[in-house]
Amino acid sequence: MGKQLKYKRILYKASGEALMGEQGFGIDPETLARVAGDIIEAKALGIDIGVVIGGGNIFRGLSLAAKGADRVTGDHMGMLATVMNALALRMELEKQGAEAVVLSGLAIPAVCEPFSQRALLKHRDKGRIVIFAGGTGSPYFTTDTGAALRAAEFGAEAIFKGTQVDGVYSADPKKDQNAVRYENLSHSEVLEKGLEVMDAAAISLARDNNIPVVIFSIADKGGLANILCGEGRSTTISG
Numbered sequence: 001m002g003k004q005l006k007y008k009r010i011l012y013k014a015s016g017e018a019l020m021g022e023q024g025f026g027i028d029p030e031t032l033a034r035v036a037g038d039i040i041e042a043k044a045l046g047i048d049i050g051v052v053i054g055g056g057n058i059f060r061g062l063s064l065a066a067k068g069a070d071r072v073t074g075d076h077m078g079m080l081a082t083v084m085n086a087l088a089l090r091m092e093l094e095k096q097g098a099e100a101v102v103l104s105g106l107a108i109p110a111v112c113e114p115f116s117q118r119a120l121l122k123h124r125d126k127g128r129i130v131i132f133a134g135g136t137g138s139p140y141f142t143t144d145t146g147a148a149l150r151a152a153e154f155g156a157e158a159i160f161k162g163t164q165v166d167g168v169y170s171a172d173p174k175k176d177q178n179a180v181r182y183e184n185l186s187h188s189e190v191l192e193k194g195l196e197v198m199d200a201a202a203i204s205l206a207r208d209n210n211i212p213v214v215i216f217s218i219a220d221k222g223g224l225a226n227i228l229c230g231e232g233r234s235t236t237i238s239g
């Protein structure tokens, strides 16, 4: 008998940093293989899975803007970084035997399919892993907001955000011994307390569309499937 799953369709958000491993930049092949394996394992539970991948391991628009350069150009470069990560992830998923497709909010038709909800639903209903590249496709946003947007369009029942820590804490657990992990929070509490777990635009969009956000650690192999099965530690933001 299979395990009883709370969610049958999810949006998994992995930051670009999740792919870089110990090397501090770019894509580490072993780490990429592990992330892809985790996604395949989660999919094998019998769920629909969409993936939003960030680009911070390669480029962030703000880093350029901080040095006085044009923010919009920087953000275009950041979005291109997410496309690079998405292509790497698709390649690895296919190498491991899964069917995967990249849809990009920033249209680069020679490289991958441009995003449209119709294309998304077609691939989803054929059982493919859908990777969303290019964030929202617009500057001044982040891939967290892209995750909230695509989750709504995908019909996802929850967003699973993999991070370096196993949930949302009252303070930075690495710096403050008294930091406590929240088991549950509301979207509004995250905004009111100014908890830096996702940017405010992403949390508001998730709240407006009644989509819970589950924060968990990607440090351990198989973390995503465990959390989906109700095991391990996480924080659920809902209601």
Ligand code: UDP
Binding pocket: 014, 015, 016, 017, 053, 054, 055, 056, 057, 059, 060, 061, 062, 074, 075, 076, 077, 078, 079, 080, 081, 082, 134, 135, 136, 137, 138, 139, 140, 141, 142, 143, 144, 145, 146
């Ligand atoms: N970006 C953007 N619009 C979006 C999503 C991303 O302009 O909708 C750009 C922005 O410059 C951002 C970069 O792409 O810094 C990489 O995305 P993000 O920082 O969200 O990646 P992560 O932190 O998840 O690795």
